[in-house]
Amino acid sequence: MEKSSAGRTLVDARDKSCPGPITDLALAYRRSKIGDVIELWATDPGVRSDVRAWAAKTGNELASMEEKNGAIVSVLRILRR
Amino acid sequence: MAGKFSVIMFSGTADKFIPLGVLTQAAAAMGMEVSVFVTGFALGAFAKKRREAPFPAEFAGMAAALEKGLKAAKAPPWDEMLRQAKDLGAKVYACSMMSEVMGLKKGDFGDLIDDIVGAATFLEQSENGQTIFI
Numbered sequence: 001m002e003k004s005s006a007g008r009t010l011v012d013a014r015d016k017s018c019p020g021p022i023t024d025l026a027l028a029y030r031r032s033k034i035g036d037v038i039e040l041w042a043t044d045p046g047v048r049s050d051v052r053a054w055a056a057k058t059g060n061e062l063a064s065m066e067e068k069n070g071a072i073v074s075v076l077r078i079l080r081r
Numbered sequence: 082m083a084g085k086f087s088v089i090m091f092s093g094t095a096d097k098f099i100p101l102g103v104l105t106q107a108a109a110a111m112g113m114e115v116s117v118f119v120t121g122f123a124l125g126a127f128a129k130k131r132r133e134a135p136f137p138a139e140f141a142g143m144a145a146a147l148e149k150g151l152k153a154a155k156a157p158p159w160d161e162m163l164r165q166a167k168d169l170g171a172k173v174y175a176c177s178m179m180s181e182v183m184g185l186k187k188g189d190f191g192d193l194i195d196d197i198v199g200a201a202t203f204l205e206q207s208e209n210g211q212t213i214f215i
Contacts, residue, residue, distance in 0.1 A: 017154040019107035023165055026110035030169075050107075057083045057111045 002028055007036045014071055018046040022054055029058070029078065036078045037063070041071045048072060083112045085210025087203070093122025095134040096147075097215050102162030104213070109169035114210070117163070118203040119194070120176035123215075124183055126160075127175065129191050163193060174198045 001012040002024070009028045013021035021042035028038050040051065048065065051074045055062040059080040066073055086108035090101055101117070108115045125132030136144040157165075167173065175190060175197045187197055 015155060017156045019103055019110055019162075020157075023106055023110040023169075026112070026169060054111055057113075 007033070009036065009038045011038060011040045013040060013042045013044075013047075015043055018044050018050065020044070021047045022050045025051070025054060025076070029060075032078045032081070034078055034081055038076045038078065040074045040076065041068075042074070043071050045072075047074070051076070084114070085207060086113045086115050087207035087210055087212040088115075088117045089203075089212065089214045090117055090119045090123040091121040092215055093125060093132075093134055094137040095144075096136060096140060097123075098126065098134055098159035099151075099156075101215055102157070102159035102166075105166040105171050106162040106169075109166040109171045115166055115169075115171035116203070116206050117171065117173045118176060118198075118200075118207075119173060120179045124175060124179055124185060127173075127191060127194050128185055128189055130189070131191070160193065167193070172196075174203060176200065176203075 003010045009032065011024050011028050013024040016024070021040060021044055025038065025040050032038060040047070051062060051065065055076060061077040061079055063075045063077050086104070088101060088105060105115050105117060119127055126134050163171070163173065172195050173193050175185070175194045177197045177199050180186070180197055
């Protein structure tokens, strides 16, 4: 599930197993522009290291990662397309 | 492209198709150039007249628990994961030699197979990347 407004996209990948969350992130990334922000909500514990690996591999910035309401919320800033 | 990830998919048992789906989808999501070379016993699962992959005899006792666990984890079936990888750019090739041996022509394969190629094509394509054999 994905919701977008003014350069910020909310991706809800809760309850999806690996590699579902990282795939949803990649799909949102495809539609993003430089400077956009993607907020990824996931519950698969693998997402903690996967989002870091994804950001390093694609050259984008992981601005923050925190736990909220039992989910892992990652905020990514798109620097490269 | 952020590197290459290539898979030689040889095995024909159900357990081996799970990492095929997971790893190709993950690599495609990472922006990697993904290619799969399907050969040997794995080919039948890609035919239109699909041969459902059986669980290997030594793990048959664990099959039911694994299926239940996959369902509980809401893990999609391997072909859906591979299709997602293809939507992100992955390519899937059937080995020409083994296709011939098994009597499979281009039209006998489902839409997961992009083309029938020889081993040299795959080797050239996967050069200087990560390649795994499943």
